Amino acid sequence: MEYVFDIASWLLLIAGGVFVFIGGVGALRMPDFYMRMHAASLTDTLGTILVLLGIALQAGLSLAAIKLAAIMVFLLLTSPTAAYALANAARLSGLAPERRIADEGGT
Amino acid sequence: MEFLGLYNYWVFAILLMTGLYAVISCANLIKKLIGMTIFQAAVFLLYISMDKVEGGTAPIIQADTAGQIYSNPLPQVLILTAIVVGIATLSLGLAIVVRISETYGTIEEDQIRTMDEE
Amino acid sequence: MVTLFGVFLLTLLVITAIGIMRAQHLFVAVMLSGIFSLQMAAIFFILDAADVALTEAAVGAGVATVLMLGALALTDDRERGPKRHRWAPVAVVTLTTLMVIYATFDKPRLGDPSAPVHQHVAPWYLEETPRLIDVPNVVTAILASFRGYDTLGELFVIFTAGIGVLFLLTNPSKEGALSLLRSAEAEGLRHHLVPRIVGRLVVPFIVLFGLYVQFHGDYGPGGGFQAGALISAGFILYALLEGEGRALQVTPVRLLRGMIAGGALLFVGVGLAGMLLGGNFLDYSILADSPIAGQHLGILLVELGVGFTVTGTLLTVFHAFAAREQRS
Numbered sequence: 363m364e365y366v367f368d369i370a371s372w373l374l375l376i377a378g379g380v381f382v383f384i385g386g387v388g389a390l391r392m393p394d395f396y397m398r399m400h401a402a403s404l405t406d407t408l409g410t411i412l413v414l415l416g417i418a419l420q421a422g423l424s425l426a427a428i429k430l431a432a433i434m435v436f437l438l439l440t441s442p443t444a445a446y447a448l449a450n451a452a453r454l455s456g457l458a459p460e461r462r463i464a465d466e467g468g469t
Numbered sequence: 470m471e472f473l474g475l476y477n478y479w480v481f482a483i484l485l486m487t488g489l490y491a492v493i494s495c496a497n498l499i500k501k502l503i504g505m506t507i508f509q510a511a512v513f514l515l516y517i518s519m520d521k522v523e524g525g526t527a528p529i530i531q532a533d534t535a536g537q538i539y540s541n542p543l544p545q546v547l548i549l550t551a552i553v554v555g556i557a558t559l560s561l562g563l564a565i566v567v568r569i570s571e572t573y574g575t576i577e578e579d580q581i582r583t584m585d586e587e
Numbered sequence: 588m589v590t591l592f593g594v595f596l597l598t599l600l601v602i603t604a605i606g607i608m609r610a611q612h613l614f615v616a617v618m619l620s621g622i623f624s625l626q627m628a629a630i631f632f633i634l635d636a637a638d639v640a641l642t643e644a645a646v647g648a649g650v651a652t653v654l655m656l657g658a659l660a661l662t663d664d665r666e667r668g669p670k671r672h673r674w675a676p677v678a679v680v681t682l683t684t685l686m687v688i689y690a691t692f693d694k695p696r697l698g699d700p701s702a703p704v705h706q707h708v709a710p711w712y713l714e715e716t717p718r719l720i721d722v723p724n725v726v727t728a729i730l731a732s733f734r735g736y737d738t739l740g741e742l743f744v745i746f747t748a749g750i751g752v753l754f755l756l757t758n759p760s761k762e763g764a765l766s767l768l769r770s771a772e773a774e775g776l777r778h779h780l781v782p783r784i785v786g787r788l789v790v791p792f793i794v795l796f797g798l799y800v801q802f803h804g805d806y807g808p809g810g811g812f813q814a815g816a817l818i819s820a821g822f823i824l825y826a827l828l829e830g831e832g833r834a835l836q837v838t839p840v841r842l843l844r845g846m847i848a849g850g851a852l853l854f855v856g857v858g859l860a861g862m863l864l865g866g867n868f869l870d871y872s873i874l875a876d877s878p879i880a881g882q883h884l885g886i887l888l889v890e891l892g893v894g895f896t897v898t899g900t901l902l903t904v905f906h907a908f909a910a911r912e913q914r915s
Contacts (some may be wrong), residue, residue, distance in 0.1 A: 475697030557748035
C-alpha cells in the first residue's frame with residue numbers, strides 16, 4: 363500500500379513539473395502577449411495543484427495535508443484571478459490581440 | 470565539492486557588487502533605491518548562509534526529539550530585524566524621491582544637479 | 588539534491604539581479620525585484636531559516652513591491668537619459684568583486700558544524716531556551732526575550748520611518764482629504780467584478796492568517812513582524828480593490844496613528860512594568876507567578892506591540908502614497 367501511494371505521488375509530481383515546464387516554454391515562444399499569458403497561467407495553476415497533490419500524498423493524513431489542501435484552495439481561487447487581472451489591465455491600456463488572417467490554402 | 474561549499478559566498482559577492490554598481494552609477498533615483506535593496510539582500514544571504522549546519526533543521530525545538538541538530542538561530546534574529554529596517558528605509562527613501570520629483574519635475578540625478586546649479 | 592536546488596536558485600538570483608540592473612522600464616525593474624525577493628525567500632527556507640523566509644516573502648515580495656509601484660505612479664515610469672557606461676565604477680566594482688571572492692576562500696564551507704559562528708553563544712541559546720523560557724521557536728525567544736533590547740530599537744526605527752513618511756507626504760488641507768473621499772478616482776477597481784469578488788473572499792482569510800501567525804509565533808515560524816506585514820497586505824488589497832475612500836473608512840487615519848504609537852508604548856510599557864515590579868528594564872520573569880509564565884506573558888505582549896506598530900506603519904505609508912496620487 364505504501365508503494366502505491368509513493369508511485370502515485372511521484373507520478374503527480376512529475377506531471378506537475380512537466381506542466382510547469384510546458385508553461386514556461388509557451389511563455390517564451392508564443393508570439394503574442396495574450397497567447398503567452400494564456401500559456402503561462404493555465405499550466406501554472408494546474409501544475410501547482412498537481413505538485414501539491416503529490417506532496418499531500420507523501421504527507422499522509424495529517425495536519426500538513428489539511429494545510430496543503432487550504433493552500434490548494436487558495437491557489438485555485440487567486441491564480442486565475444491574477445491572470446484575469448493581467449489580461450484586463452492589458453486590454454484597458456490598449457494592447458490589442460494580433461489579428462492573424464487564417465491561411466485559406468486548400469479550401 | 471569546494472565549489473558547492475562556497476557557491477553561496479560567490480553569489481553574495483556578485484549580488485553585492487551588482488547592487489553597489491546600481492547605487493553608484495545609475496542616474497535614476499528609483500533605480501538607485503532598487504540597487505540598495507539588492508545590496509541589502511546580498512548581505513542577508515551572507516548571514517543566513519553562515520547559519521546552516523550540515524544535517525540540521527530549523528531551530529524550532531520539538532518536544533519529542535532528542536539529539537536533533539539545529540541550525541544556528543542567531544543570524545536569523547539579526548536578519549529578521551534587518552529586513553524590516555530595510556523596508557522602513559525603502560519607504561522613507563521613496564517618499565523623499567516623490568517629493569523631489571514634485572519639486573524638480575524629474576528624477577534623473579544629473580538633471581537635478583544642473584537645475585540646482587542654475 | 589537539496590544542494591543542487593540551492594545552486595539553481597542562486598544562479599537564478601544572479602540572473603534576476605542583472606535583469607533588474609539592465610531594465611530601462613522601471614515597472615519591469617520593480618516586478619523583477621518582487622521576483623527577486625521571492626527567490627530570496629525560497630533560498631532562506633532551504634538554508635533552514637523559516638522565520639526569515641516568511642518575513643522576506645511577506646515584506647519583500649508583498650509590501651515593498653506595492654510601495655515601489657505607488658512611488659512609480661507618482662513619478663516617472665521610465666529611466667531616461669543616455670545609458671553611459673562610466674569605466675571608473677565598473678573597474679572599482681570588478682576589482683572589489685574579485686577581492687571579495689578571493690577572501691571567501693578562507694571561509695568555512697557551507698554547513699560546517701565546527702565553524703566559529705556555531706561555537707560561542709548559539710549552543711547556549713539552543714540549550715537554555717527550553718529551560719529558561721520553554722518556547723519551541725528559539726528565534727522568537729531570542730528576538731523577544733534574550734535580545735529584546737535590539738527589538739525595541741528596531742521598533743523605534745519603524746516608528747521613525749512612519750513618522751518621516753507622514754511628515755513628507757501628508758495632505759495639509761482638510762478639504763483636500765474630504766474631496767478625496769468623494770472623488771471618482773477613489774473608486775479603486777470597483778468596476779472590475781472578478782478581482783473584487785475574489786478579493787472579498789480572500790481578505791478575511793488573509794487577516795485571519797496574519798492573526799494566526801502573530802499568536803503562533805512561539806510554536807512555529809511567525810511573530811510580530813510577519814503578522815504585521817500580512818495583516819497590512821490584507822488591508823492594502825482591500826484598499827486597492829474598493830478604493831481609497833472606502834479603505835480610509837474601514838481603517839481611519841486616527842486608528843492607524845494610534846496603532847503606530849500604541850505598539851511602541853506597549854513594548855516600552857512592558858519594560859517599565861518590569862522595572863516597577865522590582866526587576867530590570869525588560870525583565871519578563873517577574874511579570875507573573877513563575878519565571879516561565881512571566882516570560883510567556885512578556886513575549887506575548889511584546890510581539891503584540893511589534894505587530895501593532897508594523898501594521899500601522901505599513902498601512903500609513905501606503906495610504907500616504909495613495910492619497911498623494913489622488914491630489915496630483
